[in-house]
């Protein structure tokens with residue numbers, strides 16, 4: 001951030017009075033421009049015991065499989081956003097959404113919210129951000145080609161939970177592997 | 184948003200190619216500046232059966248009682264943020280944090296995440312954003328002076344859950360009252 005979105009003035013980085021961390025502050029009008037974590041909302045759609053995955057037509061992780069998910073938009077709820085992403089990426093209408101997982105990914109300042117859901121009439125297609133979409137039996141899930149560690153974690157836990165038919169809402173943190181950490 | 188934070192160019196509002204909603208787009212460098220919902224993280228701190236509330240020293244809702252909560256910062260987890268707010272507003276060290284509530288407030292594009300917690304050694308004080316902090320018995324909670332509907336909802340559900348000693352992680356939506364809705 002170099003320029004103030006409000007007045008066009010030059011941005012400086014400093015700790016504002018009464019604060020305890022560096023912020024982007026406008027040198028001209030004094031406005032403080034906060035940068036906040038982003039929310040990613042998604043679904044884990046299940047139909048006849050199979051799980052709907054999408055193969056990504058976009059970067060990052062082009063060609064890898066993922067659950068339908070994306071950035072939450074202003075003015076919508078987490079559930080509405082999760083359903084919207086499912087429609088956009090897999091042309092499927094999510095139904096019976098139930099909160100399932102909250103995942104923190106602090107090194108990239110993201111919070112993931114996943115809902116379990118069904119697929120209306122079992123119908124789905126291929127959205128513009130997908131190369132392919134498919135219902136997977138547990139045995140066929142392409143574990144080596146999953147796009148993101150968040151998706152691997154949610155899928156793994158879901159399959160475990162399904163054995164007991166109990167789906168507690170859990171929270172966890174996805175950490176950066178040690179080798180990537182700053183010391 | 185009037186100016187591009189990257190190049191200082193003039194911002195226009197339009198639907199970018201491949202998108203389906205209006206965004207802030209720079210007329211000079213073409214950068215799309217997304218505005219995303221914000222996450223508010225907070226604690227419901229309990230000690231010896233009493234609940235810790237803070238009376239706000241800041242706007243909005245100056246003088247009203249609230250649970251310790253505030254905007255999540257980049258680089259932290261939701262639990263770390265909730266603990267940080269508890270330390271900042273009530274000088275209390277949160278312990279034994281357990282995810283409790285996800286609340287959507289779509290008309291202001293906010294997502295609230297609340298954790299239940301204890302207070303280390305039962306010690307607390309008054310942070311710079313609080314006029315007063317106090318442990319309340321259920322019977323003494325100042326229901327008419329609670330700052331936000333989210334706090335009223337979380338407190339009400341917690342007291343209900345406590346009767347059963349079962350604390351399921353729930354999700355709900357706080358809607359704008361009908362009289363304030365745009366038609």
Ligand SMILES: [Zn+2]
Pocket residue numbers: 004005006007008009026027028029030031
């Ligand atoms: Zn400015």
Ligand SMILES: [Zn+2]
Pocket residue numbers: 187188189190191192209210211212213214
């Ligand atoms: Zn620009």
